[in-house]
Structure formats: C-alpha cells, structure tokens
Amino acid sequence: MYIQIEPESDIPIYSQVSTQVMEGIIRGELAAGEVLPSVRGLASDLGVNMHTINKSYHDLEAKGVITIVPKSGAVISVAPLKGASKEQTDLLSEKLRPTVVEAMVSGMNDDEIHALVDSIMRNVREMK
Amino acid sequence: MYIQIEPESDIPIYSQVSTQVMEGIIRGELAAGEVLPSVRGLASDLGVNMHTINKSYHDLEAKGVITIVPKSGAVISVAPLKGASKEQTDLLSEKLRPTVVEAMVSGMNDDEIHALVDSIMRNVREMK
C-alpha cells in the first residue's frame, strides 16, 4: 500500500492521507485487522510532520474506519461497511453540494455529472 | 431570491453566499443581466461584514458567473453556461473525490451514491 501526497494541493495533507487509506480499504489492499504503519514511520516516509499523520489517523478513527490501540498501533476495523445512516448521508450531501452546484452552474448536465462521479469511483477502485 | 447563512457551519460564510447565488442562477431565479443586491446592503441584511460579501462577489466574478461594475453593482453574466473544460472537470473531480471515497468506505454502493447526487441536484433545482 503506497501513499503519495501532493504538498501543493488545496486539500490538506492529513486529508489526503485519510482518503488514501480509505481507498486502500475499498480496493481490498487493506483488510480488516491489518495494521497501519506507525505514525512516526509514515510521517518520516512521507516527509511530513508527525502531528499531521496523527490527525489523519484520529480522523479515520472518528469515521469508524480504524481503531487506534495505544502502544500497539492502528488497525483496520472489522466491519466498516455497515451502510450509511441518515445522518451520514445528510453530512455527505452537505459536503458534496457546493461542488455539485459549481458543476451545474458551469453548464454540466445530469449525465455529465454522473459520469464524473463514475469516473472517480472507477479510478478509486482501479489503482490510485 | 433569499439567501440564508449558517454562521456555525464549518463552510465559510463567503462560500455559502457564493453557492446560494449559483443555486439561484441554476433555478432561474437570477437571470442573466439581473443585478445582485449591493455588497453593503446584503451584508447588513445577513448580519455579516461587508468584506465577507465582497469576497463572495469577487469569487463569483473569478468564476465568470457575475460581473462587478464599479459604482453600479454586480450583474449576472450573460452566458455562464459554456460547458466545462478539461481543467475544470479535473478540478471538480479533485474536490469531489474525498467525499465520494468517504461514501464508498461507509458501505454505499454505486447506485446509492448516484441517488445521493441526484437528490442534491433535485434539491438545488426545487427550492433551497
């Protein structure tokens, strides 16, 4: 499982890391029970601050994707795939909305927007 | 055209305003050539600072959605709907990706995600 970050991106590094871990889970590269690299190890590999990785892991824990076991490490949760609750979909909807609106106002029609989402999902599943 | 903001949201106020103006355009409530409320007027209506609205309007101008005419006001651009370029869709894709990944990892399947996007688009078109 390789993680690559783009320091120049608008997206915060900690968020890039969380997202890529989630992508690894989706692709099956990271299976339930598997252990993530240590905070310090991953930080030095990526050349970023330890606190940044720490934040990523705690975000993932808050999302229920991993469990942080003090002194031992972070492990992928057994069953993160439980379907989305009403609150979750509402939250996702809120996050998606501004970008969807931007796409709509730039003249994309519904099919094009769906195709865009499809291309993202395909891309996530295939490689990185 | 009513604009409502949530000061407590983690989405910046200026961004909430920009998004709602774009939604108004999509719904046809704001037609090309129409004039937006003055920076100071809208600011006092919403109970926020002038500079916050100023930033919204300048962002919208940078996106090509409105034109700011000094001493006269901000008007909706004549042809904002020109279809999205390659760079634009790439940018949109980048912005969408983290949330789409989050939806995937939470167990939503492709149909559910498409339904979510559809519900957003419907919601944007209907009212607010």
Added chain:
Amino acid sequence: MYIQIEPESDIPIYSQVSTQVMEGIIRGELAAGEVLPSVRGLASDLGVNMHTINKSYHDLEAKGVITIVPKSGAVISVAPLKGASKEQTDLLSEKLRPTVVEAMVSGMNDDEIHALVDSIMRNVREMK
C-alpha cells in the same frame, strides 16, 4: 463628433469622455476654437449624470486641452500641441508602467508591445 460610452467598462465614464474628446482633437474633428456641447446637453445625450461630464471638462481644462468660459461653454484651446515637458513625460511614464510591466510578464517581447502601441495610435487616428 460622436461620443460613446461603455458603462460596464473598468474605466470611469468621465475618463472615457475626456479620452474621446482628445481623440476627436487628434483626428482633427474638433479644431481649435470650436465649442463643445454643453454639460447638460451632453449629459442627457449620454444618459449620465451632469456631474460626470462636468468632471470630464474640468479634467480636460487641467490638461490644457480646452478652456471653460463661464456662461458660454467649453472651447478647444488654440495650441494644445506644444510638445511634452519633462514632468509630463514622467507622469505619462508612471501611468504607462504598470500596464507595460503586465504585458512584459505575460510574455510579450519588445516588438509586440510596440506593435500594440502602434495599433492603438492607428485606431485613434482612423475612426473610434
């Protein structure tokens, strides 16, 4: 001598008017001694505020291009073409500099910038 204004332009209306009067002089459409339209008349023709035209005329007078005779009107000065003084060229240089710099940084070479200036001068002399 027709004057046209673009209310949408970044350039203030009073400045557009002054510039076009000067262009008329350069083309010979407005000869020394000729009388300009009245402030009120021109303002209503152009659909702008009287104060705006007033400002144009006073700017032109400050530049030595016209003379405002109270109760009588504004007349083109007899000899506006006296060559530029050191202070004038310095002032012109200051005004030109930011735009020239912008052209340079956008990748235009010296010849292209000269060609641009030439096209402006030709355009001024030909029509409007």
Added chain:
Amino acid sequence: MYIQIEPESDIPIYSQVSTQVMEGIIRGELAAGEVLPSVRGLASDLGVNMHTINKSYHDLEAKGVITIVPKSGAVISVAPLKGASKEQTDLLSEKLRPTVVEAMVSGMNDDEIHALVDSIMRNVREMK
C-alpha cells in the same frame, strides 16, 4: 529583491506591490519556484496591513504569475511566459489607450511615444 512603496501615490499600494513583483520576475531576480516573503512578514517590513499584501498576492495568483500554497507560502509559477492571448492584448490595449491618447494630444509624435515605452522597458529591466 527589494520592494519599495509610495504610500502617497494614487496607485493603490497592493498594485504597487504586484507590479514590483512582476518586475522582479522580468529581471530574473525572482525565478520560477522561488518563494515570496510571507504575507505578514512583507506587510510588517513595508509597514502596511497584512490584508493589503494578501490582496497583492491573490491578484498575482489570478494573473497566473504566482501560486499560493496554503500554510506554505507563495511561489513563482513555473511558466508565466506563455505569450498573450487575444483577450489579454485587448485588455492591455484598453488600459493603455487613455494614456497613449493623452501623450498624442500633448503633441508627442509616434517616435517619441515609442521612445517613452522603450525607456520604461529598459528601466524595468535594469534596476528599479
């Protein structure tokens, strides 16, 4: 790279700063990839408000001259010199026109105006 401002000038401070950064790029003092001083640092050096420099930098970013990397700084863009497009030259032309007209009406001939432009370009390239 030194930046000097004239608070008394009728040219806005933020614009003076942008122009001088562009001049530094033209002279090669600021090479692609180089990092500009921090917004707050430069502001305190020049004795102006942070927001003033912030506006300069965002304007330069809108012009494609620099890239602002949140939490990291502003860097000179790799390839700002891409030649000017039709719209760009039209815009430059509009900005140049009033001053060129003023020069013409003051009696300068074409050669003198070209010499003036040359002196500006030489001045920009040499020092400041």
Added chain:
DNA sequence: GTGGTCTAGACCACC
C-alpha cells in the same frame, strides 16, 4: 449610495 482601498486586531486550521 456604490464599490475600492486600507487599517487594526482577532481566532482558527494546518504544518
């Protein structure tokens, strides 16, 4: 009255 510009000072997220 409108937008443009500027200041002073504040809190926050990120690194």
Added chain:
DNA sequence: GTGGTCTAGACCACA
C-alpha cells in the same frame, strides 16, 4: 509560524 477567515470601522472616487 503560515495563510484563511471574519469583524469593525474608516476615507475616497465615482455616479
């Protein structure tokens, strides 16, 4: 320490 965001209040040019 960095940029991002926001507020409060000010003066000016323009219409």
